[in-house]
Amino acid sequence: MGAEQYKEWVDQYSEKYGIWPPIVWSMIQQESxxxxxxxxxxxxxxLMQLMPETSKELGVEDPMDPQQNIEGGVRYFSGLMDQMGDxxxxxxxxxxxxxxxxxxxxxxxxxxxWRSHPNFGVDWEDQGAFAQEETVKYVEGIHGLxxxxxx
Numbered sequence: 001m002g003a004e005q006y007k008e009w010v011d012q013y014s015e016k017y018g019i020w021p022p023i024v025w026s027m028i029q030q031e032s033x034x035x036x037x038x039x040x041x042x043x044x045x046x047l048m049q050l051m052p053e054t055s056k057e058l059g060v061e062d063p064m065d066p067q068q069n070i071e072g073g074v075r076y077f078s079g080l081m082d083q084m085g086d087x088x089x090x091x092x093x094x095x096x097x098x099x100x101x102x103x104x105x106x107x108x109x110x111x112x113x114w115r116s117h118p119n120f121g122v123d124w125e126d127q128g129a130f131a132q133e134e135t136v137k138y139v140e141g142i143h144g145l146x147x148x149x150x151x
Contacts, residue, residue, distance in 0.1 A: 005066070009067050009071065010024045010070060010074075013070055013074040019074055019077060019081070022146045023088065023142070023146060024074055025145075025146075026141075026145035027142065028073075031044075031047065032049055036065075046064050047066055048070060048072070049073075050072055054072075058072040058075060077095055080095055083099055084108075089139055090110065090111070092111070093106075093111035093139055096134070096135045096139070097135040101132075101135070110139075111136050111138075112143075
């Protein structure tokens with residue numbers, strides 16, 4: 001199983017949930033480097049790096065199963081797009097650091113502008129300054145992988 005099989009699932013679930021497939025491919029690259037067995041230090045799992053709680057909420061029984069992980073990740077991202085008013089950058093920021101961070105801590109600001117925000121670098125109880133920089137780099141990285149998508 002590899003990229004060809006993943007392409008079928010990315011296309012299938014992107015169409016089902018209304019997400020542009022190159023964004024999903026870029027997310028997979030940024031999240032796991034395409035490794036379906038990837039586990040982050042925070043515990044995120046699989047191709048799209050779903051946190052165990054998120055997997056459970058989405059009904060993903062085996063987050064290491066590429067098909068389940070892609071379906072769950074695309075569905076989750078689609079929900080974030082809805083929450084963030086179809087703003088890709090905000091949804092990407094929320095996918096990486098949580099909707100609360102985007103909405104409450106940064107007032108809905110594009111993550112690419114966070115470095116100049118007064119809250120940037122604050123060590124929150126649940127998320128330190130490193131995680132905020134990681135989110136900025138994550139969104140910038142997606143732009144680097146898919147430079148022609150509309151922002």
